[in-house]
Amino acid sequence: MPQISMERSILYTRGGALDKLLDSVFDMAMLLDVHCNILYLSASNQKVLPNPQQFIGKPVSLLDKYSPFQQVASTGQSVEGLAVEMYGHRGFSNLYPLVEDGQIIGVLSYIYFQNRSAIEQILTQRTNHPEGRQPDDYRQVSLVTRSYDFSDFLGDSPLVKQMLDRCRQAAASDYPVLLIGETGTGKEILASGIHAARHPKCFAPYVAINCTAIPENLMESELFGHEKGAFTGAHQRKLGKFEQAGEGDVLLDEIGDMNLSLQSKLLRALESREFERVGGQELIPFRANIIAATNKNLPALVEAGQFRADLYYRLSVIEVFLVPLRKRPEDIPLLVDHFLQSRSGSLRFTHQAMEFLQRYPWPGNVRQLRNLVYRLLALSSGEQITGERVMQELSTGQESYSWALSQPSAPQPAPEMEHSPRTLEQLERQAIAQALEHCQRNISLAARQLGISRATLYKKVEKFHL
Incomplete structure (x- = not known):
C-alpha cells in the first residue's frame, strides 16, 4: 500500500x-x-x-x-x-x-x-511480498511489542548497581556506547534502557540491527538504504536503518560478527556523520546515536586482524561490561522469584537447592536460569525442589541429547552432593567437561546444550585444558 x-x-x-x-x-x-x-x-x-x-x-x-x-x-x-x-x-x-x-x-x-x-x-x-523483499525489521517483533528500561534489569548486588550507574551516565551523553557481555547477560535490556533514559518523554526512533541475522549481501542496503534500480530486485527506493533512526538510537547487535568490508563503510559513516544509499550519490546526514553490543573480545579480534582497530576505538568511547550471573549469585533468589511470578507459578526450594543454584557457574547466564525455572515449573507437581533435583536437571540435559541423537554416553553415577565441587570454577569446568563428553566433543552441540556460543566454549576449553 x-x-x-x-x-x-x-x-x-x-x-x-x-x-x-x-x-x-x-x-x-x-x-x-x-x-x-x-x-x-x-x-x-x-x-x-x-x-x-x-x-x-x-x-x-x-x-x-x-x-x-x-x-x-x-x-x-x-x-x-x-x-x-x-x-x-x-x-x-x-x-x-x-x-x-x-x-x-x-x-x-x-x-x-x-x-x-x-x-x-x-x-x-x-x-510474503510478491517481489520477495525481506521485512524491514527481520522479524524483530520483540523490540516493537515490548520495551525495557533499567528497572527491567533485575539485581541488587553491588556489581549490578555499579553497572547500571555507568549505563545511566552513558545515557546522559550522546557518545557511542559499547556493551560487552556473555550470551544471556542482558545486553538487549541495557541497550533499550539507555535509549529510554536518553528520551524519557519525547518520541525518538530506536532501530535494532542484528549483524548476524541479516544476510551479508543485504547488510549494506539495510544500513544505508538503496535507490530504485541499484541492484536486481530493487524496484523502489528504500530507506536504510540509519536514515530511519533519525535523531534516535541505533543498536548494532553482535557487532563482532560484521565483515571487514562493511566495517570500513560503517566507520566512514560514523566519522563523517553522513552516508549514501546503495546506488545513490546524495549525501544523507547521519544524526542518530550508536549503541553496539557484542559477546566477543574485540581487542583480541583486532589483534587477529578480524576487526578494525579504528572502528573499535570509535565504538568504545564508553564501555559497559555486563556482569555474568556467576559473579552475582546473591541475585539468584530474586531472579527465581521473578521468573515464577511471570508465569504465576509457585515452587518451594530447599536451602540446599538454592545453595546449588547459587554455586552453579551458569554458562548460559540468566537465560539458562530462566529456562531451568520454567522447566521445573512445568515438570513439578507441587513437590519441594531439593538440591538433588536441581543437580539432576542441570546434569541430565547432556545425557538426553546424547540419547535423542543416538550418541553413546557414559553412565551417570548418582550425584554425591557432599562431594560436589565447591568453587565456581570447579563447577564450571565440570559442567563443560560433561557436555563435551556426552556430545562426543561436538562443539556446536555442546555449546547449544550449555547455552553459550561456540566461540565462548572454545575459550572455556582452552582455559580449562579440556
Whole structure:
C-alpha cells in the first residue's frame, strides 16, 4: 500500500467514517495536511498523549520531530517499519501519502503499540511480498511489542548497581556506547534502557540491527538504504536503518560478527556523520546515536586482524561490561522469584537447592536460569525442589541429547552432593567437561546444550585444558 487514494473532502471532514475507522483499528493514528499540520488525532491517542487536542492545527514536528513526514508528503513514497517510541510507549509506525487524482493532499500515520497480532500480520504480509523483499525489521517483533528500561534489569548486588550507574551516565551523553557481555547477560535490556533514559518523554526512533541475522549481501542496503534500480530486485527506493533512526538510537547487535568490508563503510559513516544509499550519490546526514553490543573480545579480534582497530576505538568511547550471573549469585533468589511470578507459578526450594543454584557457574547466564525455572515449573507437581533435583536437571540435559541423537554416553553415577565441587570454577569446568563428553566433543552441540556460543566454549576449553 504505497499510496492511499482519498477525496479531499473526506480528509477534512471530522466525525465521519474515516475518523471512526482510525479510532477503532489503530492504537494511534494521525491525519496530516500536505504541509504536515495535524488535522486529526484518533481517540486512542488519549491513552498516549497528554491533552492530544492541543496539537490540532499545529505542525506535527511539535509532537514528533524525527519521523520523515515531510519526505512522504513531498515524494509520495511511503515509509514502513519504523520502530518508534512516544511518551514511553514503543510501537511500529507506518507513514502513507494520501492522494487525490494523482496529487498528494496529506499523510496518514498510524502506530501499533501492544497489538502483537497486528504487528505479526504486517510482518507476514511483507515477508510474503510478491517481489520477495525481506521485512524491514527481520522479524524483530520483540523490540516493537515490548520495551525495557533499567528497572527491567533485575539485581541488587553491588556489581549490578555499579553497572547500571555507568549505563545511566552513558545515557546522559550522546557518545557511542559499547556493551560487552556473555550470551544471556542482558545486553538487549541495557541497550533499550539507555535509549529510554536518553528520551524519557519525547518520541525518538530506536532501530535494532542484528549483524548476524541479516544476510551479508543485504547488510549494506539495510544500513544505508538503496535507490530504485541499484541492484536486481530493487524496484523502489528504500530507506536504510540509519536514515530511519533519525535523531534516535541505533543498536548494532553482535557487532563482532560484521565483515571487514562493511566495517570500513560503517566507520566512514560514523566519522563523517553522513552516508549514501546503495546506488545513490546524495549525501544523507547521519544524526542518530550508536549503541553496539557484542559477546566477543574485540581487542583480541583486532589483534587477529578480524576487526578494525579504528572502528573499535570509535565504538568504545564508553564501555559497559555486563556482569555474568556467576559473579552475582546473591541475585539468584530474586531472579527465581521473578521468573515464577511471570508465569504465576509457585515452587518451594530447599536451602540446599538454592545453595546449588547459587554455586552453579551458569554458562548460559540468566537465560539458562530462566529456562531451568520454567522447566521445573512445568515438570513439578507441587513437590519441594531439593538440591538433588536441581543437580539432576542441570546434569541430565547432556545425557538426553546424547540419547535423542543416538550418541553413546557414559553412565551417570548418582550425584554425591557432599562431594560436589565447591568453587565456581570447579563447577564450571565440570559442567563443560560433561557436555563435551556426552556430545562426543561436538562443539556446536555442546555449546547449544550449555547455552553459550561456540566461540565462548572454545575459550572455556582452552582455559580449562579440556
